[in-house]
Amino acid sequence: MADDVRLQSxxxxxxxxxxxxxxxxxxxxxxxxxxxWGVTQTLVKSVAIFR
Amino acid sequence: xxxxxxxxxxRSIAKPGFNRWLVPPAALAIHLSIGQAYAFSVxxxxxxKLMAVSQLAPTDTLRALSQSKLVDAVAAAPTDWSIPExxxxxxxxxxxxxxxxxxxxxxxxxxxxxxxxxxxxxxxxFGFFIGAVGVHLHQLWLLLLGYGVLGGxxxxxxxxxxxxxxxxxxxxxxxxxxxxxxxxxxxxAMIAAPLSVKLMGxxxxxxxxxxxxxxxxxxxxxxxxxxxxxxxxxxxPAPGWNPxxxxxxxxxxxxxxxxNVSVNDAWKTPQFWxxxxxxxxxxxxxxxxxxxxxxxxxxxxxxxxxxxxxxxFVGLLSIANMSGRxxxxxxxxxxxxxxxxxxxxxxxxxxxxxxxxxxxxxxVSLFVFCCFVILxxxxxxxxxxxxxxxxxxxxxxxxxxxxxxxxAWSTAGVLGPALVSYIGxxxxxxxxxxxxxYDLTLYIMAGLLLIGLICDLMVxxxxxxxxxxxxxxxxxxxxxxxxxxxxxx
Numbered sequence: 001m002a003d004d005v006r007l008q009s010x011x012x013x014x015x016x017x018x019x020x021x022x023x024x025x026x027x028x029x030x031x032x033x034x035x036x037w038g039v040t041q042t043l044v045k046s047v048a049i050f051r
Numbered sequence: 052x053x054x055x056x057x058x059x060x061x062r063s064i065a066k067p068g069f070n071r072w073l074v075p076p077a078a079l080a081i082h083l084s085i086g087q088a089y090a091f092s093v094x095x096x097x098x099x100k101l102m103a104v105s106q107l108a109p110t111d112t113l114r115a116l117s118q119s120k121l122v123d124a125v126a127a128a129p130t131d132w133s134i135p136e137x138x139x140x141x142x143x144x145x146x147x148x149x150x151x152x153x154x155x156x157x158x159x160x161x162x163x164x165x166x167x168x169x170x171x172x173x174x175x176x177f178g179f180f181i182g183a184v185g186v187h188l189h190q191l192w193l194l195l196l197g198y199g200v201l202g203g204x205x206x207x208x209x210x211x212x213x214x215x216x217x218x219x220x221x222x223x224x225x226x227x228x229x230x231x232x233x234x235x236x237x238x239x240a241m242i243a244a245p246l247s248v249k250l251m252g253x254x255x256x257x258x259x260x261x262x263x264x265x266x267x268x269x270x271x272x273x274x275x276x277x278x279x280x281x282x283x284x285x286x287x288p289a290p291g292w293n294p295x296x297x298x299x300x301x302x303x304x305x306x307x308x309x310x311n312v313s314v315n316d317a318w319k320t321p322q323f324w325x326x327x328x329x330x331x332x333x334x335x336x337x338x339x340x341x342x343x344x345x346x347x348x349x350x351x352x353x354x355x356x357x358x359x360x361x362x363x364f365v366g367l368l369s370i371a372n373m374s375g376r377x378x379x380x381x382x383x384x385x386x387x388x389x390x391x392x393x394x395x396x397x398x399x400x401x402x403x404x405x406x407x408x409x410x411x412x413x414x415v416s417l418f419v420f421c422c423f424v425i426l427x428x429x430x431x432x433x434x435x436x437x438x439x440x441x442x443x444x445x446x447x448x449x450x451x452x453x454x455x456x457x458x459a460w461s462t463a464g465v466l467g468p469a470l471v472s473y474i475g476x477x478x479x480x481x482x483x484x485x486x487x488x489y490d491l492t493l494y495i496m497a498g499l500l501l502i503g504l505i506c507d508l509m510v511x512x513x514x515x516x517x518x519x520x521x522x523x524x525x526x527x528x529x530x531x532x533x534x535x536x537x538x539x540x
């Protein structure tokens with residue numbers, strides 16, 4: 001009985017950790033995608049100086 | 052009321068299991084939004100043609116012209132705003148950024164980052180909405196009040212709101228954490244500039260006009276949503292929390308204080324004013340390059356660099372500014388803040404002196420390299436200052452102290468361009484050839500950085516008489532403090 005509770009607890013903890021990691025990935029994607037777009041737009045315009 | 056209580060500091064304390072790596076994206080969302088301010092210049096020309104374009108007949112020929120071509124082709128009407136009038140909007144916003152950061156810093160430390168971020172989002176977005184009404188009615192005072200005053204307050208609140216929270220979440224790498232957020236302020240313009248141009252093109256095609264009213268309103272909505280992500284995501288660590296496995300150094304630098312200094316006492320210390328001068332000279336010198344980058348590149352290399360290429364070069368400097376904010380502040384976690392500023396104030400003057408040489412030997416590569424390095428250090432100076440303040444004054448009121456020190460930025464915002472234009476006029480009046488007109492300015496900027504070097508060398512630990520009597524700062528003190536919550540590092 002005690003082992004079952006421990007297993008359930010460990011499983012819940014593992015799920016929480018996975019969802020937390022997913023949230024971190026989503027949050028970083030939300031901020032980095034627009035930034036990457038802006039940097040790309042800027043880089044495209046600035047390559048002419050190296051030609 | 053439920054929403055207002057959600058904004059309380061108590062409601063934003065992280066629960067067990069909260070991943071601290073969620074906090075930097077929340078901070079970035081705020082800084083990427085308010086970083087739009089540096090792209091305000093894309094509106095300068097369109098805002099000076101509002102009346103002229105509205106008086107044109109909406110013929111197919113005119114509608115076929117793209118928004119930018121139309122704005123270029125049409126002469127301003129007598130009732131249109133002038134460029135100096137429009138540039139006041141940005142200047143006012145920067146002045147209110149510094150003022151609000153200084154005035155509201157202590158309030159922010161009291162109420163927590165969530166309420167401050169919410170207030171920032173409201174001010175910044177409603178600044179756009181009021182600005183849109185001002186543009187629609189062609190009332191400059193509404194634009195100044197909306198974007199300049201209200202938006203400026205939003206900028207100041209947004210700029211400092213995540214900084215102290217990040218320092219508390221990352222006591223092991225405070226430079227990197229604040230650099231991540233402040234990097235967003237440098238990067239925000241790179242998103243806002245192309246986005247604003249695209250929106251103006253869209254609203255120009257949709258309605259007859261320049262498209263700025265619709266663009267202002269749309270940006271208000273976009274930034275409100277984006278900043279709300281930061282409001283809902285940000286958390287503060289529980290009191291006494293430290294990352295798992297984090298052990299403060301046994302032999303910390305003498306400059307890293309284990310005690311807190313209140314914002315009212317920080318004012319009275321020489322360290323505060325030394326850092327204030329260091330920020331002032333670093334920003335003034337950076338503005339010296341930023342404000343002249345385009346004409347200087349064309350005058351140094353008249354055949355090689357055209358106006359279009361110079362525009363791209365300025366964009367490249369924005370990337371340097373942004374990346375420097377993250378790289379230098381992260382580097383400061385390893386070599387220390389004082390050493391980082393020593394690099395800025397020794398490498399910087401060398402770069403400034405090399406720029407005129409690059410023009411004489413016709414080396415575009417050397418010119419671009421020097422400007423790039425200078426702009427990384429310009430951004431690095433902004434991003435490393437919060438961690439330097441934390442080292443000297445502790446974490447308790449670092450947000451408020453950071454807010455006060457940003458008055459140096461506002462001062463440099465006025466001093467830098469004034470100095471550059473005065474020296475430029477002096478050189479022109481004395482018949483100095485165009486390619487050599489920048490030399491004196493650059494040498495003066497190098498001299499300013501040497502003043503910063505002296506200030507940095509003079510920085511010593513804060514006198515004990517300024518230490519607050521309450522509990523020392525556990526994030527920098529080697530004491531056993533059982534973490535109340537297990538939170539992944």
